[in-house]
Amino acid sequence: MYLTKKEEKMSNGEYGETIRKSMDILIALGDIYEAEKLVDIESAQVSGVSYKTIGDAGLEYLEDLASDKLEPSNVNSTLNPAGTDLDNWKSFNFPEDFSIKQNKIVDAYGKLGINTTCTCTPYLIGNVPKFRDHVAWSESSAVAYVNSVIGARTNREGGPSALAAAIVGKTPMYGFHLDENRVPTTAFNVETDLKTIDYGALGYIVGKQVGSGIPYFKLQNTPNNNDLKSLSAALASSGAVALYHVEDVTPEYKNSEITDFITISNNDINETKDKLSTTDREPDLICLGCPHASLEEIKQVANLVKDKTIKNELWVCTSINIKAAADRMGFTKTIENAGGHILCDTCMVVAPIEDMGYEVIGVNSAKAANYVPSMCGLDVIYKDLSELVKFV
The missing domain is CATH 3.30.499.10 (Aconitase, domain 3)
Structure with a gap:
């Protein structure tokens, strides 16, 4: 992978150990996926925040990175949800030891230059890239939303690679950053009007079918942004969808040439909604x-x-x-x-x-x-x- 002179210096440790370690991650990714170069990013969204998922090892890793003197990049970077309400964990009876360590994790991210606002919907709070911007996002539902609804470009990053991109301000140029990898693989004709939780059921069905593919939807009604948020989350969690197209809705659907459609019926939606419940008991x-x-x-x-x-x-x-x-x-x-x-x-x-x-x-x-x-x-x-x- 081609590196500029500055990128070589960053990789050699001339800008500090944290940047060197971050470059190691990005170069390794670039080599694996045969990227030609790194590309500047406009924003980042970093997962791997909850103490429930990263534990003491993750906290130690972040505090080690944060101990290095660092001049953060100018990239607008936000965090995924944490494991507690950071300010009011006592009021909601979150475990004390868990909550204290959770706040230490978020503090470490802050020292690395990441905005400590924790959310899986960064596009609702100002982290809103433009159409065709290159970004490095790692929350799966946000990746699907930003690729599809906004038309910015990101791969489905892991927490460490998104953090490395946020610190360096760059990401390898491969995958969904390239035009040829953004065309649909499977098309669906939804033959029923959708409302509220129907969009989640649709995403669950299609995510299971396409895996990491790129679905194209022909819908009977026009979804709003909250509907697309739900669809994005379901597609990304039941499968590994990072990009989809909705006819007459998302910005890149016209780039598609669709001939064959799989039909999704009202019965398919209703059966899936029933399937997603695991009990008949009342929720507490x-x-x-x-x-x-x-x-x-x-x-x-x-x-x-x-x-x-x-x-x-x-x-x-x-x-x-x-x-x-x-x-x-x-x-x-x-x-x-x-x-x-x-x-x-x-x-x-x-x-x-x-x-x-x-x-x-x-x-x-x-x-x-x-x-x-x-x-x-x-x-x-x-x-x-x-x-x-x-x-x-």
Whole structure:
């Protein structure tokens, strides 16, 4: 792989050990995938944040990187969700030792120049690249969204490679950074109108079928951004989809030449929604916001629970930025008056909810329905918001 003179100096350690280690990761990736060169990136999004997933070894690795004096790149870089609400973990009874170590992880990332706002929806809080920008993102649902809905270009990075790219400001030029690798592999004609959790079910079905392929969708109705957020998450979690096209919706669909379609019926959607629930029991915790809730989604929750009392325990997970807007709009107070809570920085998948006394989790996210049983060992109920929330 070709390196500029400056990149050679970075690789040789002339800019410090942390940059040298980061260059080692990027060069190794470039060699594996036969990239011709590194390309400058406009933004990064880094996973590997929750103490639940990276543990003490990850904390030690990050603190070692952060101990080196470093002049961070000017890349706009954000973090994936952490394992706790960083500021209010005591209020929500998160384990103390876990929460203290979680904050140390986030502090180490901050010393490396990464924005310590923790969210899986960075495109909702200002990390919004332009069409055709090269970026290095690692949260799977955000990768699918930024590639597909925005039309920026990223591979499905791992946490270490996204961090290395954020530190250096570059990533190897291969995979989805190249035009020839962005064309669809399989096309689907959805013969039913979709609403709310139907998009998650569709993504689950198609992700299972195409794996790491590139699906093309012909839909009966036009999805909004929240629908596309749900579709992205389900495609990325049931398969390994990093890019998809929706006819007349996403920016690169016209580059496709489609002739043969696989049909998705209303029965397919309904059967999948039923399949994603693992029990018939009532949830003792409802978790919304996977991926993190938008302000519009929080407004929907507030309108549903206004002047009522919630029977189940309710968490709405979002970023601290969106929470601040919800506070100002009065949505937070409405939800709290009904007995619910808005949590920042975390979500039900990467939080230690299995150690907090819960058994059945209610979700309106196909990604969460897919991951909670395997990552948390808990049962899930997959239903629409209006069906999940019960009132006294």
